[in-house]
Amino acid sequence: SLQLNGKLVENLKTLFSASRMTLIQRGAVPAILRGADVMMKAKTGTGKTLAYLTPVVEWLVTRKERLTRADGSFALIVVPTRELGLQVHEVLSNLLRPFHWLVPGLLIGGxxxxxxxxxxxxGLSVLVGTPGRLSDHVRTTECFNVKSMQFLIFDEADRLMDMGFEQDINCICDFVREKRDKSCPTRMQTVLVSATLQQKVRQFAHSLLSSPVYVTDSSSGAMMTETGEEGKEEEAGEGEDEENKKFELPSRLRQYWMSIPCKRRLLSLCSFLRQRSIPSTRACKMIVFVSSIAEVKFLHYLLPRAVLPDDIPIYGLHGDMTQAERTKSFYGFTASSRAILVCTDVAARGLDFPKIEWIVQFDPPTELEEYVHRCGRTARMTTEGDALLFLMPHEEKYVSLLGKHGLSLSPIPTRTLLVSEERRRRGGEGGGGGGREGEVWMLQSNPDPPAELARDAFTSFTRAYATHNKGTKAIFHPKALHLGHVAASFALRE
Known part of the structure; x- marks a missing residue:
């Protein structure tokens, strides 16, 4: 009914298997096409990227005169992380395949x-970039041509606010407003995309959007409200305080939790990953979330040596990696059908890795919302997925806390996992010896990991444990930790 460009429609069907629009797309695409500013809020995995890219490409390809590179940039998409930038740029590049005269660009540093x-x-027709890199070019690149800018889009707006990019964003907005040709026949549109509508995002939207259309994805369908009717959003849960806020995850996502004694955490993780990765003919793609960079480095070293199948590559992703390393890891994991990614929350929002089978939260997040964002890496669009939360016995009240926020988790018996691994070990598949929890080391004959990696992981874990917010501090209190057992969970002597 929108009568989109035929080549664009064919491209959506062929490359994205998009035969019909998702709920959020049904609300956002028409609103953007008719020239409105849009505030888009939807849970993860609902097609938000295509919801704003499709109308942008449609606008570009339906101009009376074919656009050229000399015309400068017509759309600027600001994203919080380099990985999300890579992903959005890849989707954009695929959408633009039939339209060779339109050139996408990526400015994320590295x-x-x-x-x-x-x-x-x-000349770059559509630019995707991170705030820091874009604001740098805004200040220093004289040839940055935004005279014909039509779309200013902020993806993961809540994340942009959380990461403190307000100053860079203001710099970018001021530059575009100043340099855009005042004689442009159409007004510039601004689009904000966010998984949540927290107070900072609402203030951000109020300062940037003019008479916006609010589009949200609800269980009853895409809901659109004109400016001034934000109260309807509050009825859906955004107006509630943090203590009573209700979260929503796809019904296709199965959520589990497991109570593990601290000393057996590492053994249990290795056992779980191994059991889910055999036989070798089975597709297996899992993401393991931890709380610190040092833990990523430790597990990235350990897991390939922890009797996992040889055909399961282990990737790491964290903020200390060079851009070349991050890009290699991102694309390597994306292209694999059998792989494990160990990461910090740098990968918790926005990223759309295909066919993720399990999300494993080895360390519970310090913010309740991050639990939801982590789980959102699986069960995207129409697929199913599973999520597992590791807890220590003194942390079990966290399950009830999640329940109060509308999230229901089922327990997985720990004994089943450990007994299965013990039988496997006695069967002679492992070998080795040793007496630390490190029992992981009983499963193999490889040498211990470098002590420095283990010590750094131990230190980072205990520091991160102390950063839980007031809502969860009573459950995750540092005084509840037995530091000797924590050390053992990183294969260090108690």
């Missing part, structure tokens, strides 16, 4: 500014 400036000088 390469010489001179190379980026050269591409900007030639």
């Amino acid at each position: 390469e010489k500014k001179k190379s980026e400036k050269a591409r900007i000088r030639k």
Whole structure:
């Protein structure tokens, strides 16, 4: 009914298997096409990226005169992380395949500014970038042409606010407003995309959007309200205080939890990952979330040596990696049908890895909302998925807390997992010896991991444990930890 460009429609069907729009797309695409500012709020995995990219591409390809690179940039998409930038740029590049005269660009750092400036000088029809890198070019790249800017889009707006990018965003917005040609026949549209509508995001929207349309994805369908009717959003839960807020995850997502004695955490993780990764003919893709960079490094070293099948590559992703390393890990995991990604919350929001079977939260998040965002990496669009939360016995009240916020988790008996691994070990598959929890080391004949990795992981874990907010502090209190047992969980002597 929208009468989109035929090549664009065919491309959506062929490359994205998009034969029909999702609920959020039904609300957002028409609103953007008719020239409105849009505030888009939807739970993860509902097609938000295509909801704003589709109308942008439609607008670009339906101009009376074909656009050229010399015309400069027509759309600017601001994202909070490099990985999300890579992902949005890839989707955009695929959408633009039939339209060779439209050139996408990516500005996320990791390469010489001179190379980026050269591409900007030639002309980039649609730009995807992180706030820091974009604001840098805004200040220093004279050839940055935004005279014909039509779309200013902020993806993961709540994350942009949480990460403190307000100053960079203001710099970008001021630049576009100042440099855009006042004689442009159409007004510039601004689109905000967010998983939540927290107070900071509402204030951000109020300062940027003009008479916006609010589009949200609800269980009853896509809901659109004109400006001034934000109260309807509050009825859906956004107006509630933090203590009573209700979260929503796809019904196709099965949530589980497991209570593990601290000393057996590492053994249990290795056992779980191993059991889910055999036989070798089975597709197996899992993400393991931890609370610190040092833990990522430790597990990235350990897991390939912890009797996992040889054909399961282990990838790491965290903020200390170089851009080349992050890009290699991101694309390597994305392309694999059997792989494990160990990461911090840098991968918790926005990223759309295909066919994720399990989300494993080895360390519970410090914020309740992060639990939801982590789980959102699986059961996306129409697929199913599973999520497992590791807890220590003194942390079990966290399950009830999640329940109060509308999240229901089923227990997995720990004994089943450990007995299965013990039988496997006695069967002679492992070998080795040793007496620490490190029992992981009983399963193999490989040498211990470098002591420095283990010590750093132990230190980072205990520090991160002390950062839980007031809502969960009583459950995750550092005084409840037995530091000797924590040390053992990182294969260190008690």
